[in-house]
Every structure is written in C-alpha cells, then in structure tokens.
Amino acid sequence: MKVGEKICFLATGFLILLVMGTVSPCLATDEExxxxxxxxxxxxxxxxxxxxxxTVFVEPPEGYVAEDIIGESVVISAVGGTITxxxxxxxxxxxxxxxxVNELKLKYSRGELQSAIxxxxxxxxxxxxxxxxxxxxxxxxxxxxxKIKGQKE
Numbered sequence: 001m002k003v004g005e006k007i008c009f010l011a012t013g014f015l016i017l018l019v020m021g022t023v024s025p026c027l028a029t030d031e032e033x034x035x036x037x038x039x040x041x042x043x044x045x046x047x048x049x050x051x052x053x054x055t056v057f058v059e060p061p062e063g064y065v066a067e068d069i070i071g072e073s074v075v076i077s078a079v080g081g082t083i084t085x086x087x088x089x090x091x092x093x094x095x096x097x098x099x100x101v102n103e104l105k106l107k108y109s110r111g112e113l114q115s116a117i118x119x120x121x122x123x124x125x126x127x128x129x130x131x132x133x134x135x136x137x138x139x140x141x142x143x144x145x146x147k148i149k150g151q152k153e
Contacts, residue, residue, distance in 0.1 A: 034061035038130055038142035039096070039103075047118065048150040051110050053089070056130060057096050058104040061140050066093050066102040069140075074106055074132035076113065077141075080122040086112045123148050 037059040045054070058074060060066045071091035076084055088106040095102050117126065129143040 032138065033131075034064075034134075034138060034140040036061040036140045036142040038144045040128055040144045040146050042146070044147040044149055045110075045114070045117070046149045047114050049110075053107045054110050054113050056088075056106045056108065056144075057094070058106065058130065058132070058142060059101070060103070061134070061138075064134055066104045068135045069104045070133045070135060071104060071106065074104065074130055076108060076116075076128060077131040078127075078129040079113065079116040080120055080126040080128075082116065082120045082122075084116045086116065117148055 039057040039059075041055045041057075042051075056074075056076075058066075058069060060068060071088060074088055074091075076086035078084060086108055088108055091104055091106045093102045094105045096105065097103070113128075124147065125145050126148050127143050127145050129141060131139060131141050133139055
C-alpha cells in the first residue's frame with residue numbers, strides 16, 4: 001500500500017469510528033492513528049464451512065498494553081477495500097504468541113465476514129482491516145491478509 005493510499009485508508013477508518021460515535025473529531029485525526037499488528041484465524045476462510053467465528057488477535061500499539069484497547073470499539077472496518085462495520089461478539093486478553101505480552105482476542109461473526117466477502121465477490125488473498133480506540137481516545141488501525149476459498153458462483 002502506497003503512502004497516499006494508507007493515509008486515505010486511515011482517514012476512512014477514522015470516519016467509520018466518527019460515524020459510530022466512538023471518537024470525536026476533536027480527539028484524533030487520521031495522521032494520529034496508530035498502526036498495530038493483527039492476526040486473523042483462520043488464515044484460510046472456506047466460505048462453504050459452517051463455522052461460527054473468526055478470531056482476531058490485536059497486539060497493543062507501541063507504548064500501550066492490551067488492557068488499553070477498548071474491545072467493543074474494535075470493528076472490522078474494511079474487507080478487500082470495501083468499507084464494512086462488523087462488531088465483535090466477545091473479547092478477552094491472552095498471550096497467544098507466548099511473547100510475554102498480552103493481546104486482545106476478539107471473536108467476530110463468521111457469517112457477517114463471509115457475507116461481506118460474498119457481496120463484494122472477493123476471491124484469493126483479501127486484506128481485512130480493523131480499527132479501534134484506546135483508553136486515551138487515540139485510534140489505531142491494523143490489517144491482515146486471509147485467503148478466501150470456496151467462493152460460491
């Protein structure tokens with residue numbers, strides 16, 4: 001992703017949070033959004049599967065701890081470049097990668113994500129982006145790529 005595209009994408013993520021009422025225009029701007037790492041499981045999403053959940057692990061941005069992340073604010077804000085707003089079903093703290101640092105583990109409706117993928121007719125490698133808010137009102141953004149399998153014709 002080029003710098004100009006990233007700034008535009010960050011602005012889009014911020015606008016989603018603004019519309020949701022999660023942030024105030026006086027609190028943060030797209031230039032202030034922190035970039036963090038996320039890890040989506042499963043890495044291959046079979047659209048013919050009947051699973052219930054997609055799990056996302058969010059590393060806290062540099063200078064923060066997982067407890068600073070407001071779990072209910074972390075939405076799947078884009079799928080394959082298409083704006084969406086998939087809210088988490090539940091969350092908890094865990095050290096999934098055994099690095100001594102807790103991550104926020106979030107569960108999202110697999111059906112909602114699959115619907116967003118199917119509606120946009122996405123196949124192959126698809127970037128999924130999350131946006132969220134920290135306890136000090138800073139916003140963050142993170143992306144991971146998953147492989148789409150079994151797209152219905």
